[in-house]
Amino acid sequence: MTANRMLDTSSTELERPPRRPLGAFSVRKLSEQILLTGLVVLAFCLIWEGLSMLDPFFWPEIILSRPTEIFPAFFEALTTGFVWRHFWVTFQETFIGFVLGAGGGFLLGMGVSMSPIFRKAFYPLIVLFQSTPRVALAPIFISWFGFGMSSKVALSATICFFPVLVNTITGLTMIEENAGLLMKSLRASRWQTFRHLRLPSSVPTIFAGLKAALTFALIGAIVGELTATNEGAGHLIETAAFQFRMDDVFAYLMMLAFIGLALFLLAGWMERRLIFWHVDVDQPI
Amino acid sequence: MVSVEAAGFRQGAGAVLHLDRITQVFDKRGDPLVALSDVSLNVRRGEFISLVGPSGCGKSTMLKIIAGLLAPTSGSVYLGGSLITEPRAEIGFMFQTSTLFPWRSVTRNITLPLEIAGASRDWNERVADVIDLVQLNGFEHHYPRELSGGMQQRVALSRLLVSDPSLMLLDEPFGALDEFTREHLNTELARIVERTNKTTMFVTHNIPEAVFLSDRVAVMGSAPGRILEVMDVDLPRPRVPASRLRPEYAEIVYRIREILGLH
Numbered sequence: 001m002t003a004n005r006m007l008d009t010s011s012t013e014l015e016r017p018p019r020r021p022l023g024a025f026s027v028r029k030l031s032e033q034i035l036l037t038g039l040v041v042l043a044f045c046l047i048w049e050g051l052s053m054l055d056p057f058f059w060p061e062i063i064l065s066r067p068t069e070i071f072p073a074f075f076e077a078l079t080t081g082f083v084w085r086h087f088w089v090t091f092q093e094t095f096i097g098f099v100l101g102a103g104g105g106f107l108l109g110m111g112v113s114m115s116p117i118f119r120k121a122f123y124p125l126i127v128l129f130q131s132t133p134r135v136a137l138a139p140i141f142i143s144w145f146g147f148g149m150s151s152k153v154a155l156s157a158t159i160c161f162f163p164v165l166v167n168t169i170t171g172l173t174m175i176e177e178n179a180g181l182l183m184k185s186l187r188a189s190r191w192q193t194f195r196h197l198r199l200p201s202s203v204p205t206i207f208a209g210l211k212a213a214l215t216f217a218l219i220g221a222i223v224g225e226l227t228a229t230n231e232g233a234g235h236l237i238e239t240a241a242f243q244f245r246m247d248d249v250f251a252y253l254m255m256l257a258f259i260g261l262a263l264f265l266l267a268g269w270m271e272r273r274l275i276f277w278h279v280d281v282d283q284p285i
Numbered sequence: 286m287v288s289v290e291a292a293g294f295r296q297g298a299g300a301v302l303h304l305d306r307i308t309q310v311f312d313k314r315g316d317p318l319v320a321l322s323d324v325s326l327n328v329r330r331g332e333f334i335s336l337v338g339p340s341g342c343g344k345s346t347m348l349k350i351i352a353g354l355l356a357p358t359s360g361s362v363y364l365g366g367s368l369i370t371e372p373r374a375e376i377g378f379m380f381q382t383s384t385l386f387p388w389r390s391v392t393r394n395i396t397l398p399l400e401i402a403g404a405s406r407d408w409n410e411r412v413a414d415v416i417d418l419v420q421l422n423g424f425e426h427h428y429p430r431e432l433s434g435g436m437q438q439r440v441a442l443s444r445l446l447v448s449d450p451s452l453m454l455l456d457e458p459f460g461a462l463d464e465f466t467r468e469h470l471n472t473e474l475a476r477i478v479e480r481t482n483k484t485t486m487f488v489t490h491n492i493p494e495a496v497f498l499s500d501r502v503a504v505m506g507s508a509p510g511r512i513l514e515v516m517d518v519d520l521p522r523p524r525v526p527a528s529r530l531r532p533e534y535a536e537i538v539y540r541i542r543e544i545l546g547l548h
Contacts, residue, residue, distance in 0.1 A: 178380045185352055185378040186401045187371075196397065200388045277387045277428050 065246035074251035083236065087255065090221050090233040093149050097156025098217035102210055105161040109168025109206075113198075119169065126169075130162045135220070138227040147229055156220030160213035167209025171202025204278045211267045218260055300327035301484055302351070302452060307360035309346050309510075319509035320346045321357070326503060326512065328486065333478055335487045335495035335502045337541065343510025344488045348454045351486065352378045364452065374402065377450030381457040383437035385429040391440050392416075392425045398448040408447075415443040418477060435466035442474070446481070453478075453485045460489065468526075471497055475524040492545075496537050497524060504544045514544050 045067040051059050052066035077083045112118045138155055145151035175197060183193045225234025233256055240248040309321040321343040328334050336344040349355040351362050353372040362369040364376070385394045392412060399408050416422060419439045429437055438458055445453060459467040471494055478485055478498075489495050495502045499518050506513045518537055520528050528534060542548060 176382075176384065178382050178384045179386070181349075181354055182378070182380065182384045183401075184354055185372045185376070186398050187374065188401045192401050196401070197386070200386065203388075275388070277430065 062244060063246055065250055069247040070250040070254070073247040074254050077248065077251045077255060083252075083255075086231055086236050087233050087259070089149065089231045090218075090225065091259070093152040093156055093221035093224070093232065094217045097153045097220055098160050098214060100153065101157035101160030101217065102164045102213045104157070105164030105209070105213070106168050106206065109165045110172065112165075113169050113172035119173070123169075126162065126165060130166060134159045134162070135223045138223055141224065142228045152221045152224035152229070152232070155224040156217045159216040159220040163212040163216065164206070164209040167205045168202065171205030171209075172198050174205075175201055204275050207267075207271050207275060211264070211271070214263050214267055215260060218256070218263065222256070301330040301365055302326075302328035302486075303363040304347075304351070305361045305363070307347065307350060307357045307362065309343065309350065309355070310358045321350075322509035322511050324360075324510070324512055326515070328484060330484055331482045332500045333485045333487065333498055335489060335499040336505055337489055337492055337495045337502055338505030338510075338513075338545070339490065339507050341510070342505040342507035344505055345456050346510070348378075348456050348486060348488055351452075352376055352454050354378070374448065375451045377445040377448060377453050379441055379445050379453070379455045379458045381460045383429070383434075383441040385437055385440055385444075387429045390426050390428055391421060391432075394429070394440055395444045395447050398444060402448065411447060415446045418446065418480070419443045419473065433466070434462050435470060438462065438470065439473075442477075446477070451484060453483050455485065455487045457488050457490070459494070460491075467491075467494065472524075472526055474498060479523050492538050492541050493529070496520075496534060496541070497529060502537070502541060504541055506545075516541060 049067050052061050052064065056062075112122050135155070137158060138151075141151040141154045141158075145154050172194075179197055179201070180193070183197050188196065221232070222234040225232035226238055229235050233252060237249055237252045240246075240252065304324060304326040307321050307324045308319070311318045311320055320341075324343075324347065326334075336347060338344055346355065350357045351364075351369065353369045353376065356370070364373070369376075386397065389397065395412055395415060396408060399411075416425060419442050421436070421439055421443060424432065424436065424440075429440070432440065441458070459470050462470065475498055487495065487498060496518055497520075502516045502518060504513045504516065505511065516537060518533075520531060520533055520537075
């Protein structure tokens, strides 16, 4: 009888758990997020606006501007064709830089992870480059590729390249020991182990690298433009700052922030679809 | 009830698996560590044999050697008369961690061995059979992270069964589970091996579990890893939860504890 009871209690294990589709999107969570963050932004703007009404000696409005000027400037920028033309340049530099840099990092990472000798030879160099502040390369690229888009693409690609490279190598080489033994016991070939184990289990790590690279790509393009150019968002900001048009500077920054956010959300969306099976996916963005 | 295996004899009558003086020495930063010392053992076809012993007695190492995942320092393993030098299709291995691939659904985890072996794609019936056998019905399209630890081990077990190995090597498969789930899965495993009649080697440090499941229990000691004694378990089959009420059960458990110096 004791034995029977034992069987009964543990058979509850067989009941189906309530199931929420993996990677599902929650509207309630999102609206809560928007509301909370919106309140913080509103409070910040109110304080800023209030301070700007103080004594100009105490609060130099000319270099700090105020929300009631920035928001109109922002909406004006959104409706101005020439602003969009400059942002379009930046967007292209970012996109091409990202594709070249991340793609190159992924391919070289695959190559390096294939052979232990390659890995040994390249790894110290990769770490060295990884720890160099790569924006410092901007002047070199300007002198190599000129003032146009190609120097910004080169800088952007160089900055994107390393996080993807490092994460690809890490992702492809770090596999759970028993999973590797399982493949061995199933007599899987090198290619099968790569195809069925290494590659899929590396996706979360590689994706983390890609996400970082996406933001880095934009940084690369902007830094390139701040260094030397006559077009792009970086150029707009620099010009406006020289002319003390602070409301425009902040407006352009806001646009950049929104572009950055859009890229980040896009990456998050892709991540949820692609690696819905991974435990960390449900973590807040 | 107690029988000691004589070391050093060639393949015994009826033995399908024959371990001949296996020694395994690991090099731990210059210090030689003797994981297994001169271990010999014969396993009969269809037999369920457990290896019990404290951590570090080399029981998992022994399983890896039999699986062809690890070459012994000296000695040989024969399966059906032929020397094992590498993993084989007729040997299935199950780990303490489920080692399920989280990006694959339950069904696709189970078909992994078939895909790797390049089996023809008409495996649906076979997969449905093992899902039935381990009672995973209704979970076919779930992903591993949606399952409890016990359910995950059921999936791992069906992945092992799907390629119909003649020898199953189970390395503490229920070691990470809670006591209720473990006992329940023990009952299930007893039912499955009695139905499929596969030769099984089962590593555990849980003595009652080993006795409940096995035809024989090899009791191992550590430093160096070796077999202290091989016990026959004369409990009638089928093994059901009530088998634990039998006096022989308690007696064998007691004897094994004694050999391991637990009294």
